[in-house]
Amino acid sequence: MEIEHVKGKIMEGMPGFPRQYGPVRSDHQPGIPFFPQETARDFVLIFLLVAIMFFLSAVVTPFLGPARSPQISELIVPDWYLLFSWGLLKVADIFPQFTIGAGTPLKTEFSAAFWGDLLSGIPVIFLLILPFIDRGREARPAKSPVRSAFGVAFLLAWSFTASLYSIREVVAQRWQTPNGSPLIDDIAMKWFFVIPPVLVGLTSYIGLRRLGFAPMRRWLVPYVVGLTAIVEIQAAAILLIPGWLGPEVRPYVVELGVFFLVLLAPMLVSSVAVFAMTESSARKWIVRSGVASLLVFAGLTAGLWFSSTANRVGFVWVLSVLEPSMNTLLLFPIFAVVTAYLGVRRPYSTYEYLLNECYQCGKCHTVCPVTKVEDDALGGLNLVYNTFKKQHDGVPLWTCLACDACSAVCPLDIQYSDYILEERSKVHARMAADGGKRE
Amino acid sequence: VPYADLTRVVLETDQRQLPRSHAEKYELKTIWYWYPLYCLGGIAFVAFVILTITGILLGFFYVPDGRLEIDPTTQNLTNPAWNSMLVIMNEIPFGFIVRGMHHWGAHIMIAAVFLHMCRVYFTGAYKKPRELNWLLGVVLMLITIMFGYSGYLLPANNLSEGAANIGINMTRASPVIGDQLARLLFGDINTLTGVYILRWYWIHVFILPLLGTALMILHMGLVWLQGVAEPH
Numbered sequence: 001m002e003i004e005h006v007k008g009k010i011m012e013g014m015p016g017f018p019r020q021y022g023p024v025r026s027d028h029q030p031g032i033p034f035f036p037q038e039t040a041r042d043f044v045l046i047f048l049l050v051a052i053m054f055f056l057s058a059v060v061t062p063f064l065g066p067a068r069s070p071q072i073s074e075l076i077v078p079d080w081y082l083l084f085s086w087g088l089l090k091v092a093d094i095f096p097q098f099t100i101g102a103g104t105p106l107k108t109e110f111s112a113a114f115w116g117d118l119l120s121g122i123p124v125i126f127l128l129i130l131p132f133i134d135r136g137r138e139a140r141p142a143k144s145p146v147r148s149a150f151g152v153a154f155l156l157a158w159s160f161t162a163s164l165y166s167i168r169e170v171v172a173q174r175w176q177t178p179n180g181s182p183l184i185d186d187i188a189m190k191w192f193f194v195i196p197p198v199l200v201g202l203t204s205y206i207g208l209r210r211l212g213f214a215p216m217r218r219w220l221v222p223y224v225v226g227l228t229a230i231v232e233i234q235a236a237a238i239l240l241i242p243g244w245l246g247p248e249v250r251p252y253v254v255e256l257g258v259f260f261l262v263l264l265a266p267m268l269v270s271s272v273a274v275f276a277m278t279e280s281s282a283r284k285w286i287v288r289s290g291v292a293s294l295l296v297f298a299g300l301t302a303g304l305w306f307s308s309t310a311n312r313v314g315f316v317w318v319l320s321v322l323e324p325s326m327n328t329l330l331l332f333p334i335f336a337v338v339t340a341y342l343g344v345r346r347p348y349s350t351y352e353y354l355l356n357e358c359y360q361c362g363k364c365h366t367v368c369p370v371t372k373v374e375d376d377a378l379g380g381l382n383l384v385y386n387t388f389k390k391q392h393d394g395v396p397l398w399t400c401l402a403c404d405a406c407s408a409v410c411p412l413d414i415q416y417s418d419y420i421l422e423e424r425s426k427v428h429a430r431m432a433a434d435g436g437k438r439e
Numbered sequence: 440v441p442y443a444d445l446t447r448v449v450l451e452t453d454q455r456q457l458p459r460s461h462a463e464k465y466e467l468k469t470i471w472y473w474y475p476l477y478c479l480g481g482i483a484f485v486a487f488v489i490l491t492i493t494g495i496l497l498g499f500f501y502v503p504d505g506r507l508e509i510d511p512t513t514q515n516l517t518n519p520a521w522n523s524m525l526v527i528m529n530e531i532p533f534g535f536i537v538r539g540m541h542h543w544g545a546h547i548m549i550a551a552v553f554l555h556m557c558r559v560y561f562t563g564a565y566k567k568p569r570e571l572n573w574l575l576g577v578v579l580m581l582i583t584i585m586f587g588y589s590g591y592l593l594p595a596n597n598l599s600e601g602a603a604n605i606g607i608n609m610t611r612a613s614p615v616i617g618d619q620l621a622r623l624l625f626g627d628i629n630t631l632t633g634v635y636i637l638r639w640y641w642i643h644v645f646i647l648p649l650l651g652t653a654l655m656i657l658h659m660g661l662v663w664l665q666g667v668a669e670p671h
Contacts, residue, residue, distance in 0.1 A: 042481070045478060045481075045482070045485075046485050049482060049485055049486065049489075049547070050489065052543075052547070053489065053539075053540050053543045053544055053547065054536070054540065056539070056543040057535075057536050057538075057539020057540050057542065057543050058536065058539065060543075061535070061539055062538065062539055062542035062543070064521075064524055064525070064528065064594055064596055065596040065597045065598060066596060066597055067515070067516060067517045067518055067521040067522075067595060067596060067597075068505065068507075068518065068521065068595045068596055068597060068599055068600035068630075068633070069507075069516045069597070069600070070507075070600075070630070070631060076597070076598065076600075076601025076602070076604075076605070078588075078591075078598075078601075078602050078605070079546075079587060079588075079591055081549045081550075081553070081584060081587055082584070082587070082588060082602075086605070089605070089609065105615070106614075106615055107615075108614040108615065109612070109614075111612055113608050113609055113611070113612030114612040114613070114614070116609060116612070117609055117612050117613060124577070124581065127556075127577045127580075128574060128577055130560075130565060130573070131565045131566060131567070131569070131570040131573050131574075132570065134563075134565075134566065135566070135567065136566075137566075138563065139562055139563030139564070139566065139668070139669075140562070140563070141561045141562065141563075144563065147560075147563070148561060151557070151560050151561055155556075155557055155560060156557070359669065
């Protein structure tokens with residue numbers, strides 16, 4: 001330790017402590033230069049993109065159908081990016097249709113096409129007002145779980161299910177029962193607009209909150225147990241209420257029961273796990289039961305499908321019960337198990353989650369009293385950043401005073417001393433487990 | 440010889456100020472694991488440049504005339520636009536691959552624009568002070584979708600006919616001005632005359648490129664001025 005360092009008090013101007021920060025810094029330019037390094041990388045990307053386009057146009061040639069004619073012969077499906085609007089147009093017939101102001105110049109017809117226009121406008125309006133609704137400061141996806149979960153549910157899941165609805169005729173024709181009625185009926189397809197996006201949103205919310213170390217039990221238990229209860233009640237109703245199953249399905253009631261069991265078993269295990277088990281054993285049991293039931297389901301499906309024609313017919317009749325209620329009977333088990341897993345899974349270490357926000361401003365280092373007396377810390381260290389990168393413990397673990405000066409000046413509220421205390425307690429825990437011996 | 444360093448030294452000796460990369464400007468040592476997704480806007484722009492080049496080439500040979508006619512030899516219903524597509528694909532040298540590039544470039548551009556929007560949404564990059572750029576981006580996405588829609592009206596095949604019918608019906612459903620709007624955008628309130636091909640050709644090759652290019656310059660200019668939004 002050099003006493004002059006301490007006398008100086010302020011370290012700026014010492015080697016590694018520049019007086020200038022950011023873009024104005026003139027002593028050296030760290031980082032990767034724009035030219036030629038980044039330019040070279042960009043050209044690699046551009047050439048790759050052009051190569052992909054050449055490849056696609058040579059191998060998957062665009063199709064030019066017959067010339068236009070006034071008779072529309074076949075089912076028209078627009079390009080994929082307009083399917084959501086086409087699906088909304090098709091679902092718009094659930095809204096009441098009437099006319100107001102008939103006979104006046106302001107006659108407005110509330111037709112299905114009008115409702116379709118309105119529905120397609122909703123996402124656009126949402127996108128336009130988004131920056132004025134969301135004024136919070138958190139930017140990272142895991143830090144603002146409401147926004148992220150809503151985005152996954154609305155931008156991804158909802159636009160997918162809306163697009164799916166535009167091909168309802170294809171779905172109805174492609175998958176049918178042996179007597180020719182569609183396996184996935186129109187009502188089930190309509191519920192796709194609501195149930196999968198809501199499930200996706202809730203699951204993402206729980207998973208993301210868990211990443212931020214929120215205790216999610218209060219959400220997890222009602223969610224998983226509730227989904228389980230709904231599936232149980234529905235399965236019991238289908239099996240027990242006389243007359244629910246049609247005469248064609250009656251002979252296959254045993255197979256149906258087995259499928260219900262396979263779907264319900266992991267849900268029941270997950271419910272018990274999130275309700276009563278410790279997190280580490282809950283995690284194990286949820287994964288085990290989920291994987292086992294997935295394998296049994298796939299095995300049963302393959303076995304029934306490929307063993308004999310009679311079995312295949314029976315399997316299709318079983319599906320004719322499962323698929324019209326797929327929003328509950330098939331999606332609920334998947335989401336219950338996945339959510340239960342996400343809700344108890346071990347998140348990133350606190351250390352990485354909290355420290356990786358650091359953008360190396362160096363304020364913590366300027367105020368840290370320990371770095372004024374530790375020779376080790378000279379040379380442009382940054383407490384949080386170096387700790388995060390495991391390059392050098394910014395302040396060695398046992399010399400930190402936990403004075404919290406660094407947290408007080410941190411623009412991102414990173415609680416460095418909390419990390420230090422946590423790491424110390426881990427060392428103590430290890431020592432206790434080893435019978436008091438140092439490592 | 441470390442060529443990269445040498446170039447830099449030469450340029451700096453000449454006292455030229457090079458534009459600096461984001462990581463360089465802010466002395467970033469960490470690269471966040473979402474950064475690869477930050478290239479999506481650039482990919483959309485590169486696709487747009489390629490679309491412009493291939494579109495200019497296609498424009499030399501495409502005939503924007505959708506009026507129905509009977510082919511004298513086969514007695515089939517055709518139209519000049521569709522016939523010019525056949526010429527482009529079968530007779531013009533490299534016509535097939537240029538049309539293919541235009542087709543796939545459009546798909547890549549729209550996918551990249553959508554994914555770019557998702558990236559901006561999930562990293563919260565639309566927040567203050569970048570609201571204006573987000574609004575520009577939403578308008579640009581709508582322009583891109585209109586580019587795609589007008590693009591698949593132009594071959595004058597069955598798909599164009601169906602898409603034009605849906606478009607006309609949706610436009611006519613707007614209250615009060617529906618029919619007038621349909622006449623303005625599609626030339627008529629049905630697809631029989633085929634005049635919608637000429638209308639949307641002009642929208643596709645003049646109006647949308649003009650608007651789109653202007654807004655893209657503003658969009659990227661604002662990113663240049665305001666900097667890339669950090670996920671902090």
